[in-house]
Amino acid sequence: MKQFVQALSGRAEFLIVVLGSLGLTLLSNLQLVLDPGLADQLPPFNNEILISNLVYEIFVLLWLSAFMKARGWTFERLGFSMSLRDTSIGLLLAIIVYCAIWAIEQALGSGAPAMLESAQRFDKVSGDLDLWAMIMASVVDAVFEELFVCAYVISALKEKKRAAFALNVSIALRVGCHIYQGVYGVLIGGAWGLVFGFWYLKSDRIWPLLVAHAALLFTELLTLSP
Numbered sequence: 001m002k003q004f005v006q007a008l009s010g011r012a013e014f015l016i017v018v019l020g021s022l023g024l025t026l027l028s029n030l031q032l033v034l035d036p037g038l039a040d041q042l043p044p045f046n047n048e049i050l051i052s053n054l055v056y057e058i059f060v061l062l063w064l065s066a067f068m069k070a071r072g073w074t075f076e077r078l079g080f081s082m083s084l085r086d087t088s089i090g091l092l093l094a095i096i097v098y099c100a101i102w103a104i105e106q107a108l109g110s111g112a113p114a115m116l117e118s119a120q121r122f123d124k125v126s127g128d129l130d131l132w133a134m135i136m137a138s139v140v141d142a143v144f145e146e147l148f149v150c151a152y153v154i155s156a157l158k159e160k161k162r163a164a165f166a167l168n169v170s171i172a173l174r175v176g177c178h179i180y181q182g183v184y185g186v187l188i189g190g191a192w193g194l195v196f197g198f199w200y201l202k203s204d205r206i207w208p209l210l211v212a213h214a215a216l217l218f219t220e221l222l223t224l225s226p
Helices: 002-007 010-034 036-041 047-070 084-111 113-123 131-158 163-181 183-203 207-224
Strands: none
Touching: 002 047, 010 036, 010 047, 010 131, 010 163, 036 113, 047 131, 084 113, 084 183, 084 207, 113 163, 113 183, 131 163, 131 183, 131 207, 163 183, 183 207
């Protein structure tokens, strides 16, 4: 089995990692775009959904990490290294993205309030969210999204394509993860993807992105929790 995995082409590897990690998310988001009425049938976000998403991401992380390891991907190649300096940079990146999100919300609130209201219907929360579940979900989702959407995509593509192409694909995938929120999701995903992707492209270090993503998501969950 290991020999079979190692014999796969780079293109096959890329499709397996991207579709294996994001395929279901992109498909479900596309369905919401094509049929906006489906959003009204979705249950409010709750603790059970939070935990089920956490379990799913852990499962996907485990099997895709094993696949990537067999393909020669290492922590060093993806830029995993912790430091106080990079933690500080991560918090700065979180502030930059938060300010970008705030600016987008202010602009849409003034110029296109219907678009902002349509996006915010996905923020409905039912019941209390468990603190430890929020912490775990923030950490795991940060690793999940920044590993597959940013670090792997950019690292894999820039070896064979131009750096700009790798960055654009990473941004497009992040937009795809938020496109269910309409124009708001496109703007948020684009801004987030540009800041994070540009940083990773220039530094080859993923730790600041993990810190920033976890901080942003945990703050959002705290805000949404009743």
